[in-house]
């Protein structure tokens with residue numbers, strides 16, 4: 115689970131840890147490639163998650179659709195022959211992370227429609243992160259359903275691919291939101307629960323391994339290749 119890939123913001127900036135240095139990201143991808151692993155989008159990872167296929171693979175996801183991911187991560191992914199899923203906020207294309215404004219987090223540009231289309235045309239996956247990056251549990255069922263279902267339709271109308279990957283904003287959801295995602299036509303959903311995904315995980319409640327600015331290469335391998343983060347799971 116990545117968010118942003120860019121040069122670090124000024125010291126003391128809120129949520130500075132969410133931004134991974136472009137050189138760190140490139141190093142992480144090149145090492146995984148060198149070790150024989152293939153990075154995959156949620157769409158391509160699905161048969162491995164269901165146990166249908168086996169192989170040296172790992173999923174790559176980006177939350178929120180930041181422009182700096184288009185600038186700094188896409189060339190690295192293309193070079194390695196990896197695919198990734200970026201979860202876009204349907205009503206914030208060419209916008210910014212307005213949902214973080216109240217936390218004093220700097221506003222950072224999100225991909226435009228044209229950039230999202232180029233992301234998709236490059237073989238990368240467009241996933242949904244709702245229409246407005248909402249707190250799903252604080253909405254009525256009707257509002258939540260609209261955020262989940264309409265974002266899938268709108269994003270799908272912009273790109274030449276069916277939208278099948280969903281990600282709960284802020285990692286907040288309940289069982290009924292999993293059900294809504296299923297009914298809307300998604301095939302998988304990710305959370306902010308920490309850990310490596312396993313074949314016995316619920317495909318609508320997949321955990322992820324968080325990669326932060328401070329995640330050095332050793333930590334990266336510990337997190338991605340060992341049960342290091344699973345100690346936090348029950």
Ligand SMILES: [Zn+2]
Nearest residue numbers: 177178283284
């Ligand atoms: Zn988000």
